[in-house]
């Protein structure tokens with residue numbers, strides 16, 4: 463009998479082994495092999511232009527009244543001077559306080575428009591922490607310095623340079639092309655909201671919306687040596703709730719068994735101990751589908767056999783905070799308050815908990831889930847301002863995605879492409895009614911240490927990287943003019 467059981471398990475083991483090997487052997491690459499193309503004509507002045515653009519202190523502020531709109535106007539005048547052909551060929555409209563929407567009509571009405579996004583505003587600086595003056599736009603040793611070099615004037619100016627290059631060569635687009643440059647992305651994106659609403663009102667259904675977000679990572683994706691162009695196909699949602707408990711007060715010499723603070727603490731513990739489960743959502747599945755086949759043995763076996771070894775992968779993801787945030791709706795208690803004196807029982811206690819939602823749950827569903835988990839009528843749950851749903855997931859089976867992939871191959875030799883989930887947010891989230899195909903990618907080539915300079919000190923970009931971005935946008939706009947070849 464024992465022998466039979468052993469034999470049985472041995473068979474199963476061998477079958478599984480064969481399945482693993484077969485699955486791995488047929489795990490085919492989704493990368494495309496494309497020849498680099500020569501793109502000449504990036505203007506000499508493009509470098510000086512980015513330096514000058516950085517010089518405008520277009521700092522955003524939660525309070526519109528505190529925004530220096532004169533600086534934005536000056537920035538607009540600079541754009542007019544630097545990009546005369548763009549301004550001759552494209553219509554320009556103003557939204558919010560300073561958001562810019564450019565448009566050129568395409569000649570082929572059967573092709574859907576494209577919309578390129580970037581934002582003009584930047585976050586404030588702590589000047590003492592910088593090695594160079596943050597708004598100097600200084601150009602030294604092949605590097606352009608300053609706030610906004612990466613976030614996000616680098617893209618904005620690269621897009622303008624690309625358009626100017628195209629018009630210089632007599633470009634007449636087949637597809638209607640929009641450039642939409644927000645003025646307050648860092649504080650909520652009212653500019654983007656206004657422009658997206660207008661496009662929606664005009665019935666624009668775009669073939670592609672491309673915004674900042676993810677980048678070309680160097681040495682960041684584990685087990686991969688090549689640079690990886692990560693394309694955000696969705697972004698996480700945002701929800702902050704306040705838990706509040708009102709309870710009998712009194713003197714602490716004769717306390718009740720429970721107080722507002724102990725009831726609230728219990729609720730916090732329940733919430734943190736019952737975090738939503740780790741899940742592979744579509745963008746992460748897509749990421750593994752694109753990256754897995756590029757990983758060498760034996761790790762590739764794990765990626766190729768998610769059906770069996772998904773648990774191991776989840777373990778790997780959840781073992782680091784960024785990995786965990788990629789596969790989970792995260793829970794972070796961030797503020798707590800209650801009580802007024804050491805010998806007085808508190809009558810109220812409050813806690814604030816911030817969640818970042820995966821694209822598989824809505825804010826309503828999460829609040830329902832919290833009520834169930836806390837299961838205590840004495841704890842009130844209030845949704846605070848600023849909640850937003852996760853962005854709809856854009857497919858990777860689209861003409862827009864494959865064109866981005868092709869363009870990456872044409873401009874950045876040896877770079878892999880991988881869709882992914884964006885943990886932060888971008889203006890593009892406001893465009894979900896303008897297009898189903900929203901991608902978050904600007905071709906900055908960045909290492910881990912560069913990422914820290916975004917919103918931090920010493921933000922800068924190499925001239926080489928910046929000019930490659932211009933080539934990318936130039937080539938992408940050109941590639942998108944052609945209808946999909948089926």
Ligand SMILES: [Zn+2]
Pocket residue numbers: 581613614647674
């Ligand atoms: Zn940004």
